[in-house]
Amino acid sequence: MRRDCSHLLPLITILLLFPAPSHGQAWSSILASSRAINWTSAGLPATLPDGETTPNPWTPPTRTQCGSTISASGDPTTDTTNVNNALAACASGHYVLLAAGSFTFNSNIIFYTQNGVTLRGSGAQSTIVTLTGTAMIQMGGAYGTTTCTWTSGFAQGATSLTMSGCSGPTLVAGELALLQQCDTGFSGAGCTTGSSVDNGGLYVCGNTSACIRAGEGTGTPESQSQAVYVTSVTNKGGGSYTVNFTPGLYMPNWSSSNSPTVNATPGAKTSSVYGNGIEDMTLYNTGTANFSVNFNISYASWVKGVRFLGSGAITPLGMYNDKNSLVMNNYIFADVALGSNYPPAMQEGGDSDDLVINNFMTSGVPWEGTGSAEGNVVAYNYSRDTFTAYVIDFFEHNAGSAFMMYEGNQTGSFQDDDTHGTHDLNTWFRNYISGWEEPYVTLNPAGITWDSFARFENAVGNSIGSAQLTNYQSTWSDRLPSYAYSLDSTSSAHDDPLVQATALRWGNCDTVTGTCRFQSSEVPTALTGNAVPFQNSVPSNNNLPCSFFLPTYTSTNCTPTYSGGTGLSFWKVCTSWTAFPTSCATTETPAFPIAGPDITGGPYVNGHAYDNPASIAFQKLPIDPAYQKSYSITGSSWSSGTETLTVSGLPNTTHLMGGFQITGASACNSPTGGEFLMTGSSSTTVSYALASNPGSCAGGTMKFPDVRQFDERVYQNDAGSSDSPPAPPTGLAAQVD
Secondary structure (H helix, E strand, O other), rough: OOOHHHHHHHHHHHHHHOOOOOOOOOOOOOHHHOOOOOOOOOOOOEEOOOOOOOOOOOOOOOEEOOOOOOOOOOOOOHHHHHHHHHHHOOOEEEEEOOOOOEEEEEOOOOOOOOOOOEOOOOOOOOEEEOOOOOOEEEEOOOOOEEEEEEEEOOOOOOOOOEEEEEHHHHHHHHEEEEEEEEOOOOOOOHHOOOOOOOOOOOOOOOOOOOOOOOOOOOOOOOEEEEEEEEEEEEEEOOEEEEEEEEEOOOOOHHHHHHHOOEEEEEOOOOEEEEEEEEEEEEEEEOOOOOOEEEEEOOOOEEEEEEEOOOOOOEEEEEEOOOEEEEEEEOOOEEEOOOOOOOOOEEEOOEEEEEEEEEEHHHHEEEEEEEEOOEEEEEEOOOEEOOOOOOOEEEEEEEEOOOOEEOOOOOOEEEEEEEEEEEEEOOEEEOEEEEOEEEEEOOOOEEEEEEEEEEEEEEEEEEEEEOOOOOOEEEEEEOOOOEEEEEEOOOOOOOOOHHHHHEEEEOOOOOOOOEEEOOOOOOOOOOOOOOHHHOOOOOOOOOOOOOOOHHHHHHHOOOOOOEEEOOOOOOEEEOOOOOOOOEEEEEEOOOOOOOEEOOOOOOEEHHEEEEEOHHHHHHHHHOHHHOOEHHHEEEEEEEOOOOEEEEEEEOOOOOOOOOOOEEEOOOOOOOOOOOOOEEEOOOOOEEEEEEOOOOOOOOOOOOEEEEOOOHHHHHHHHHOOOOOOOOOOOOOOOOOOO
């Protein structure tokens, strides 16, 4: 089913230096070329700057160990020094291996003094790293600031520009450049001249009252940004330079009238940080740093097979101003401290062409977009248990996102909100969106929400709904609750009729209408004024490709429900073990794609949706007792299939949710290795579904949270694949700390 195209890698490398044509893309029979880009190049490039190659965008290069395996010393300063020294001494194309054991880092682990190096643990259950104080792992770093005036080369797809008037060190090949410009209607240094002007089309606005909810996020109106990789810089004399870069410009609205700039951080290094990786360990942050891992201006770097355990207000993973990086096969539990801050599991902003794939994210907010991002792909992730009093899972929170693509995710909801400004030209494809935090009934069941100034948005082949959703769509005029779609209805400040007028919906299934809809009335065929370039013809048929970004599956018609042989290295999931995590006993291969009108027989949305691999893994992984806390059960009651426990000292009293175990009350104890799932909670109680009355549970103990044991070897190569990852380290023993 999958052909080995490795012999084409040299050709692919050459082609990636040129802007991708719009014709021949997987979406070309559905979306107008103005509404989409080539997403197949998101993730790791085929060739890294040092010559290492990757078989596909989600598989890092094979590397060789450098130096001796590092053992935990028992002293935080020694652990930190040993690892930093080993990384600094490691040549490109190698990895530093941490032995099984418990490490503590009390200051930053630094990747920005070298390139092409991996920090690899001996498995997420074996290598446990605790971050204390302000310690974090820095994947990239800034060495100075260069800002230049961008004087020409603004056409969409352009791969060359001219700049002048540079401040700071000279930009050179091998660096990342951030292309930015003032928002619509603004210009000048600091974007202080002018005012926000809604042009009735591709409107970019942030940090001003014209486009944000009242009182939130005022500041510099400079939201649009694309990160590009510089391939050459030519000095033209007189302070002028020609810069060649890849990929081409995504947005069609770059203009000298918006005072565009070229920004970079050259200086002590001759190139941006690239090709660094973190793999196969647990990172437990008990400190005060903003992140556990921060990509921060890095190129073609990755985090893979890591269990993140966050605490307090710390966001475990941040992706900022980087490009072509990869986040794959990770487990992110945002807040094991069970506080009330709801930190996001990960934040992503100012980056381009990154790939976030096959992760599961629990507690806090699973994924938060922080704006100014273009061309990223967020795919096949699973989220649950957000610890919030309302449904909010994957949401773009700040202004300036464009050409984002969400595919195959399984989650409660998606939102492009107007808290901090506008969003344009984003696409949702073949996601399963339940609309609620099952089995916990939250305050606002919701599927896809596009707030004011979310324009030219595309929803294709999604499966949306559950019994919690009662309305098909909500608009500014009716503001209906519990909806599959909200089109400009939840904003507290602005009415934007162009949200609904410019939205494209095709081939989506929902539980409210009980149909899969191919309605010409939901395709924007006749826009006016500045919106005309983004109107879309009604597709000629109902065929959908399997994927908008996986190269092997971008045919115009997807034969539904592959039950094996997808050729994906993460699609088969281990569901039981004779010895966790090394000896898999049984596996499950989910349907592919997981959702859409051509998918039948699934457990969700009238048969049109299945679990994705990350969801199956989460359900089957064993619970890790090392991170459970104990709470005394002082009373209980049962009524109509619901058991309610009165519990002493519950944390996170705003909105606790998730799995838990009961011990010490024989009639109430959870099944061996199993858990109960909360259906409700308060400051003193926890409720869950139970078929019959167990009697009194008083005197028992509630164990919570149910953090999973984890190892990325839970994901296995589906038959027929040519993208198998490197073999995991051998001779390892599982260890629970």
